[in-house]
Amino acid sequence: MNRVLIEGAGRTVRADFEGRPTAAEVVFDAGFALDTACGGRGICGRCRLALGPGRYETLAGRAFEVADGEEREMLGCRVRLVGPSARLRVPDSSLIEQRAQIHEDYVLPEGERRPRVRRVAVRPVPPTLENPGDAYERLTAALRGAAVADGLSCPLEILRRLPGALEDGGGTVTVTLGPAETGDAIVDIEPGDTTASPLPVVAADIGTTTVVCVLLDARDGRALARVSRYNQQIRKADDVASRISFCDGPEEVDLMRRLVVEETLNPLIHEACVRAGLAPSRVLRLAVAGNTTMMHLLAGVSPQSIGRAPFQAAALRWPPLPAHAIGLDVGQAARLDIVPSISAYVGGDIVADLYAARLTEGEGPALLVDIGTNGEMALWDGGRLRVTATAAGPAFEGAGVRYGCRAAAGAIERFRWNDDLSAEIKVIGPHAPVGLCGSALIDFLADSFRIGLLDEVGRFDLERLRAAGRYVAAPGPKGGTQHACRIVSGDESGIEGPIYVTEGDVAELLKAKAAVYAGLRTLLSVGGRRPCDLRELVLAGGFARHLNVENAQRIGLLPPIPPGRIRVIGNGALAGAVLLLTDPRAPSGFEQIRALAETVELNLVTEFAGRYADALLLPNGDPGEFER
Amino acid sequence: MAKIQALYDAVGKGKRKDVEQIVNAELAKGTNPVEMLMDSMIPAMRDLGDRFSRNEVYVPEMLIAARAMQTGLNILEPLIAQRGHKPLAKLCIGTVKGDLHDIGKNLVAMMLKGAGYEVVDLGVDCDAEKFAKAVEQGSQAVLLSALLTTTMPYMKEVVSRFKDRPQVKVIIGGAPVTQQYADEIGAHGYADNAGEAVKVVERCLGLKG
Numbered sequence: 001m002n003r004v005l006i007e008g009a010g011r012t013v014r015a016d017f018e019g020r021p022t023a024a025e026v027v028f029d030a031g032f033a034l035d036t037a038c039g040g041r042g043i044c045g046r047c048r049l050a051l052g053p054g055r056y057e058t059l060a061g062r063a064f065e066v067a068d069g070e071e072r073e074m075l076g077c078r079v080r081l082v083g084p085s086a087r088l089r090v091p092d093s094s095l096i097e098q099r100a101q102i103h104e105d106y107v108l109p110e111g112e113r114r115p116r117v118r119r120v121a122v123r124p125v126p127p128t129l130e131n132p133g134d135a136y137e138r139l140t141a142a143l144r145g146a147a148v149a150d151g152l153s154c155p156l157e158i159l160r161r162l163p164g165a166l167e168d169g170g171g172t173v174t175v176t177l178g179p180a181e182t183g184d185a186i187v188d189i190e191p192g193d194t195t196a197s198p199l200p201v202v203a204a205d206i207g208t209t210t211v212v213c214v215l216l217d218a219r220d221g222r223a224l225a226r227v228s229r230y231n232q233q234i235r236k237a238d239d240v241a242s243r244i245s246f247c248d249g250p251e252e253v254d255l256m257r258r259l260v261v262e263e264t265l266n267p268l269i270h271e272a273c274v275r276a277g278l279a280p281s282r283v284l285r286l287a288v289a290g291n292t293t294m295m296h297l298l299a300g301v302s303p304q305s306i307g308r309a310p311f312q313a314a315a316l317r318w319p320p321l322p323a324h325a326i327g328l329d330v331g332q333a334a335r336l337d338i339v340p341s342i343s344a345y346v347g348g349d350i351v352a353d354l355y356a357a358r359l360t361e362g363e364g365p366a367l368l369v370d371i372g373t374n375g376e377m378a379l380w381d382g383g384r385l386r387v388t389a390t391a392a393g394p395a396f397e398g399a400g401v402r403y404g405c406r407a408a409a410g411a412i413e414r415f416r417w418n419d420d421l422s423a424e425i426k427v428i429g430p431h432a433p434v435g436l437c438g439s440a441l442i443d444f445l446a447d448s449f450r451i452g453l454l455d456e457v458g459r460f461d462l463e464r465l466r467a468a469g470r471y472v473a474a475p476g477p478k479g480g481t482q483h484a485c486r487i488v489s490g491d492e493s494g495i496e497g498p499i500y501v502t503e504g505d506v507a508e509l510l511k512a513k514a515a516v517y518a519g520l521r522t523l524l525s526v527g528g529r530r531p532c533d534l535r536e537l538v539l540a541g542g543f544a545r546h547l548n549v550e551n552a553q554r555i556g557l558l559p560p561i562p563p564g565r566i567r568v569i570g571n572g573a574l575a576g577a578v579l580l581l582t583d584p585r586a587p588s589g590f591e592q593i594r595a596l597a598e599t600v601e602l603n604l605v606t607e608f609a610g611r612y613a614d615a616l617l618l619p620n621g622d623p624g625e626f627e628r
Numbered sequence: 629m630a631k632i633q634a635l636y637d638a639v640g641k642g643k644r645k646d647v648e649q650i651v652n653a654e655l656a657k658g659t660n661p662v663e664m665l666m667d668s669m670i671p672a673m674r675d676l677g678d679r680f681s682r683n684e685v686y687v688p689e690m691l692i693a694a695r696a697m698q699t700g701l702n703i704l705e706p707l708i709a710q711r712g713h714k715p716l717a718k719l720c721i722g723t724v725k726g727d728l729h730d731i732g733k734n735l736v737a738m739m740l741k742g743a744g745y746e747v748v749d750l751g752v753d754c755d756a757e758k759f760a761k762a763v764e765q766g767s768q769a770v771l772l773s774a775l776l777t778t779t780m781p782y783m784k785e786v787v788s789r790f791k792d793r794p795q796v797k798v799i800i801g802g803a804p805v806t807q808q809y810a811d812e813i814g815a816h817g818y819a820d821n822a823g824e825a826v827k828v829v830e831r832c833l834g835l836k837g
Contacts, residue, residue: 241729245777245804307778308726309753457642457689478683507686514688603728603752612731613695616688621644621695 002083004054006030008090017081020057023049023088024076033095033225033275034076045430046409047076048094054086105212105226105542106575109358114584115218116337117178117201117285120146121193123171135162139173148177153185157332165191178285178335179320187284187333198224200276200283202269202330203577205349205542206290206298207231208240208373209397210406211264212542212574215272218285221582224276228542230399230406232263233297238394240293240345240374244307247297257300261327269330283330286323287580289339289573291347291374291389292316298338299326311344316594339576340590343599345389348590350376351597352576353540355589357569360385360596365529366536367520369558370572371396371543375516378597379527385596386527390519395512396438396543401505402474403487405435407546410494412436412487414548415443417451421468423487432494436487436501439546441509444501446551448485449618456618458506460485472500513557514615520559521615521625522608526600531559540572556619556626632659632668639672639700642692647700661707664700666744673697673742677823687735690822694738701741715746717833720762721771722750723802724782729775732802735822736771743826756789763790769797769829772815777804784813797832801825 006013006027015030024047027034035046042059050071057063057080066072071089122145124138136159144150165173169191176188176199198217205212212228233256237246247253273280288298292313296303299321305312323334339348353370354360364382369375375392378385398404398411405411412433414426425440427433436444448454453461460483465471474484484502493499524531537558539547549566552558558566569575579586602608614621632654638646654664676693679685721737723730730752740747748762759770770790774780783800790796791814799817800810810818817832819825829835 241776242803248777304778307776309728457692458686459689476683480683482683504683504686507688510688601728603730609730609734610695613691616692617642621642621692 002081002085004081004086004088005052006032006088006090008032008088009092009095017083020080020082022059022077023051023056023074023079023081023086026081027076027088027090032090034090035094042075042078045075046094048073048091049076049079050089050091051079052087052089055082055084056080056086057082105214105545106356106570106572106578108575108578109356111583111585113221113582115199115201115221115582116580116584117176117187117199117218119174119176119195119199119219120148121172121174121195122146124166124173126171135166139175143175149184151184152177155185155187155333158186158189161189165189168192176284187335188331198276198278200224200273200278201581202272202283202286203574203581204265204268204286204288205571205574205577206260206265206288206294207349207397207542207573208243208291208294209234209238209394209399210372210542211260211268212571213265213268213272214574214578215269215276215278215283216578216581218581221578224278225272227268227272227275228406228408229264229268231294232259234394234399235259238373238400239391240291241307241391243297244293244303247302247304250302253297253302254300256297257326260294260298266327266329269328280329281331284334285337285581286328286330286334287337287339287577289348289352289577289580291349291376292341292344293347295338295341295348306344313341313344316341316343337580339573339580340594342387342594342597345374346376346387346597346599347374347389348576349573350378350387350389350540351590351593352574352579353538353569353572354378354380354385354593355586356572356575356579357538357540357567359538360593362536364535365527365533366538367524367534368538368540368572369516369520370540371516371547372541373397375519377520377523379523379529381527381529384527384598385593386523386600387597388519388523388600388602390515390602392512392515393508395505395508396441398435398437398441400508401436401441402502403435403499404441404505405437407437407439407543410434412440412499413546415440415447415487417447417453421453421464421470425488432492433488433499434494435499437546438543439548441501441505442555442557443548443551444487445506445509445618446548446554449555453485454506454618456621457616458510458618459483459503472498474500474502476504510616510618513555514612517556517558517615517620518608518612519602521611522602522605523600525607526605531561534559534561535565537561537566539566539568540570542571542574544568545570553626554619556615556617560626630663630667631671632664635664635668635700636672639669639697640676640693642689642696644696644699647696648703651700651703655703655707661704662711662713665704665708669697669700670742670744673739674826677739677743677826679823681821681823691731691735691738694735694742697742698738716744716835717768717829718746718748718766719769719771719829720748720750720759720767721773722754722758723752723773723775724779724786725753725755726782727774727776727779728752730773732775732822733771733773736773736801736819736825739822739826740771740829743829745829756786759786760789763793763796768795769799769833771825771829772798772800772802774800774802774805780804780809783815787813787815797829799825799828799832
């Protein structure tokens with residue numbers, strides 16, 4: 001038996017190994033959340049380890065030794081341990097989703113935390129010949145003794161497993177309790193006392209373009225893993241309206257459900273569970289937030305009636321759904337809770353945002369904007385809460401833009417021009433750039449406009465582009481060519497060929513920013529306010545976290561109010577889903593927000609169309625809006 | 629024929645304030661408003677519409693130009709009417725019942741105004757009755773817009789409403805709409821984009837080609 005000492009994440013672990021495992025495997029098995037995003041194929045470059053004294057061999061078969069007092073850095077998945085001993089150090093940068101990083105995505109408000117699922121280990125009084133009773137009665141008595149409220153319901157499936165669990169656990173069982181339609185229910189039963197192991201629950205933000213999942217330990221609310229990917233429905237249709245259009249029959253509705261459940265959520269939950277070293281079947285509770293249409297598609301309910309006036313949703317408040325019935329690959333008894341929506345077009349994501357931001361507890365006037373594909377927003381003026389949604393499209397999430405991408409490894413996340421038109425870029429992770437994510441696209445617009453490379457209607461100064469050697473005649477999506485600005489040359493990019501931004505891409509971004517600004521500006525106007533009246537502007541959405549606010553103001557996406565009045569809460573929809581799992585006040589808090597909310601239909605407000613046209617310009621066609 | 633290059637450029641580039649300034653200055657000089665419209669502004673929009681159809685111009689630029697055009701029209705229209713200049717034809721346009729999405733419809737309306745038509749904009753959520761009324765008041769063509777497959781079927785109802793009046797042309801468009809659908813429901817015309825809409829109206833009304 002060979003031995004390795006692994007140091008990292010503030011602890012040192014001694015582990016044994018047999019054969020010739022890779023260093024990454026050994027570290028992972030020892031319980032470190034080593035980042036092997038590419039599955040240990042040596043591509044992503046994230047599992048870098050410091051190899052200490054010991055003997056190793058590269059995957060190519062070259063043996064080497066590290067002497068005492070020395071260290072050598074290598075990708076963990078590219079090197080094998082050959083024994084008899086080794087020492088490994090795991091840098092923090094090679095660990096996935098450490099707690100601090102996970103929470104960077106969203107901010108949870110202060111408040112009581114009491115998970116909606118919990119676990120109790122009990123040891124029912126053993127039966128005797130004189131008093132055999134029945135196992136269920138003895139379990140109920142033991143639970144009463146453990147201060148669990150009466151009136152628990154117990155599904156047949158649990159009853160079937162009860163005798164075996166009692167026997168296998170030597171008389172001790174661990175019961176998982178969670179809310180059901182009628183009070184608490186027993187949702188799981190396991191032999192023995194398992195309360196020392198994590199109690200995994202999943203919170204998800206189901207966006208039109210991006211889906212983010214967090215795996216939490218319900219015992220203390222600690223995040224175990226965070227994962228995200230594009231909502232695979234974008235393969236069929238890329239915004240809410242076109243998804244509703246797509247669903248013109250039961251087969252299409254079911255395809256949409258399968259795309260979001262089987263091709264998006266299941267792989268995400270699986271990935272999160274693997275990272276946390278837990279089986280997905282142990283997940284017994286999930287909570288999600290998303291817009292009304294996304295919730296319909298998740299549940300496999302046709303959104304057709306949302307697509308025409310008077311915009312009737314099938315449901316705004318959903319009962320807890322049996323996870324298996326919608327195809328989620330989690331525990332048999334798992335239930336899925338949904339943050340309720342306000343109307344057909346104003347969804348649970350903004351309810352979650354508002355609750356997480358505690359917006360209606362302040363005096364106002366305050367405006368909350370969730371910058372997503374469906375740009376939802378709310379204006380609170382101390383007494384009235386007006387909400388609306390505007391179709392921004394997926395451009396800020398990198399979709400629908402030629403070299404747009406998600407804010408993941410290889411994405412350019414910051415962009416700036418130098419005086420000589422050399423580009424300063426910041427790429428996520430130690431990677432060659434593969435595309436631009438939303439924050440960099442906004443930086444690009446803002447800085448190009450600042451130096452006059454882009455005019456107010458979104459056209460490049462072609463002579464300057466040519467002189468700087470940055471001009472690209474890009475093939476247009478429907479034939480012809482589009483003028484484009486090269487960001488990264490083919491030699492430096494991590495893809496085949498160069499990375500560039502076309503005038504068509506700029507037009508998409510302008511439409512997105514116009515929809516958001518015109519929406520918030522019209523909402524303010526309906527509430528009798530101007531941007532300068534705002535005491536607070538709250539920015540929500542995963543994208544908001546990475547946004548350069550000054551650049552967002554420079555292009556006219558956000559109103560020019562002082563930075564001190566802007567608060568970024570990040571992914572509030574995800575925060576709301578987390579709170580639905582952990583905060584006993586969340587359901588009533590959501591209902592209070594729903595009761596307050598008045599929906600504003602932007603298309604029925606005359607000034608919206610004019611504001612939209614104005615906002616298509618950089619920064620705005622109305623000179624009064626963005627005085628600089 | 630006297631094209632005012634500055635006016636042509638200002639419309640094409642969507643410079644609303646410039647359009648206003650140039651139009652007022654020209655009027656002060658005694659320039660004929662009909663000439664301004666026909667020789668500078670309409671050609672500017674037509675050129676833009678053609679480039680839009682060829683994907684050389686994008687929606688933001690089109691909308692901005694259309695609005696600059698509208699600014700000029702607001703000043704010129706009453707003067708042109710006074711001179712007895714007749715528009716090419718009178719049209720009505722609206723989004724169909726249940727549909728509140730009007731960005732595309734607005735763009736088409738502006739393009740048609742910019743091409744010299746009198747356009748009655750019926751707004752959003754229009755039922756067949758509303759279109760019928762507009763026809764009674766002189767509209768020669770009815771233009772229908774829908775953004776979603778959920779609202780598109782109503783187009784058929786509007787078409788059937790004018791079944792007995794073949795001189796009333798029904799022209800449809802919008803994201804989910806196709807030529808095939810237009811043929812299926814018996815609409816007279818279909819346009820894929822705002823630039824195209826002008827040509828389809830011309831063809832349906834027998835005004836050109």
